Amino acid sequence: MPPATEFIDTVGINVPAHLSANEFLSLAREGMIEEEHLRRFALAEFQSQEAELAAYGLLLSRYPHEVPGGFFSFVGHELMQARHRMVAGLAPSLGMSPDEMRRAPRLEPVRRFTEFISWVALHAGAAEAALLARTDFTLWCNTCAVLADVLSEAEQVPEVAVEYIGAYRENPPEVADGVLQVIEYGRAQHEPDQWITRSAVRMEPMLRDWWRAVATTS
Numbered sequence: 401m402p403p404a405t406e407f408i409d410t411v412g413i414n415v416p417a418h419l420s421a422n423e424f425l426s427l428a429r430e431g432m433i434e435e436e437h438l439r440r441f442a443l444a445e446f447q448s449q450e451a452e453l454a455a456y457g458l459l460l461s462r463y464p465h466e467v468p469g470g471f472f473s474f475v476g477h478e479l480m481q482a483r484h485r486m487v488a489g490l491a492p493s494l495g496m497s498p499d500e501m502r503r504a505p506r507l508e509p510v511r512r513f514t515e516f517i518s519w520v521a522l523h524a525g526a527a528e529a530a531l532l533a534r535t536d537f538t539l540w541c542n543t544c545a546v547l548a549d550v551l552s553e554a555e556q557v558p559e560v561a562v563e564y565i566g567a568y569r570e571n572p573p574e575v576a577d578g579v580l581q582v583i584e585y586g587r588a589q590h591e592p593d594q595w596i597t598r599s600a601v602r603m604e605p606m607l608r609d610w611w612r613a614v615a616t617t618s
Contacts, residue, residue: 401483402593403538404434404579404580404583404584404587405489405544405594407527407531407583407596407597408531408534408579408580411531411535411597411598411600412536412564413538413539413604414604415538415539416476416545418452418539418542418543418604419542419543419546420467422478422543422608422611423612423615423616424437424441424547424611424614425543425546425547425550425611425613426533426615427615428547428551428554429550431554431557432460432573433551433554433557434556434564434617436605436617437558437614437615437617438479438558438561439494439496439563440507440613440614440616440617441614442490442491442494442496442501443496443501443609444503444506444507444510444585444613444614445482445486445555446483446486446491446498446501446502446542447471447501447506447510447514448480448501448513448514448517448576448610449483449486450502451487451513451514451515451518451607452477452479452517453476453479453480453483454518454521455518455520455521455522455539456472456473456475456476456533458521458522459472459475459520459521459524459526459529460472460473460476462474462526463526465526465585467581467582467585468530468582468585470578470606471530471533471574471575471579471581471582472530472533474572474574474575474578475533475556475575478534480499481567482567484568485564486498489563490560490561490564491548492562493554493558493560493561494548494558505612508613509606509609509610509612509613510610510613512606512609513606513609513610515604516599520532520599523616524589524595525584525592525595525596526585526587526589526591527582527583527585527586527587527591527596528583528586528591528595528596528597528598528599529599530578530579530598530613531579531582531583531597531599531600532561532582532599532600532603533575534575534576534579534600535600536603536605536607537575537576538571538576538616539603539604539607540568540573540607541562541568541569541570542571543611544565544566544568544569545566545568545569545570546579547564547565548562548566548568548569551565554565572581573586583596
């Protein structure tokens with residue numbers, strides 16, 4: 401039986417390529433991020449959190465064993481911490497009401513992302529869902545680390561936006577390393593090897609489209 405790390409290698413997270421394709425980050429480097437870009441980012445992030453919070457809550461209920469349950473509980477806690485930062489900091493600084501954000505229409509790539517996350521919550525095995533989360537965190541945290549540094553040099557970007565994005569800077573070891581235990585758990589429960597990577601490999605193009613959507617204001 402191959403080690404759990406081979407599944408991470410199979411997904412093949414190419415962070416430099418993901419960063420170079422990020423249109424929002426490109427705008428930031430050109431000094432072209434305006435408040436409307438930040439508002440689109442905040443709304444898309446808020447709407448994505450809605451789906452993710454529900455998804456990891458459902459995954460915890462589906463897999464209450466301490467190994468996957470601990471992993472999904474941690475991810476849910478991290479998401480809720482971000483939600484508090486959103487409603488108490490970023491959203492009001494941009495003149496956005498959380499109640500209005502809940503009712504706002506979704507950009508098509510955001511809708512696809514949230515539907516994908518919801519499918520994972522309902523159908524994925526524990527190892528599959530955990531590897532998806534690790535891939536998501538790896539791409540997201542690396543992007544936010546670079547983006548926060550770039551935006552900190554932009555006079556027109558409010559500090560609260562830089563702080564919100566910068567709070568994602570570190571990829572928690574509970575996710576980056578904890579996934580290995582969940583993969584081992586899933587395989588012990590006869591989760592098919594070919595299913596473990598099937599959702600994670602879709603995350604990079606999903607996030608690429610997500611960032612492209614929030615970078616577009618016209």
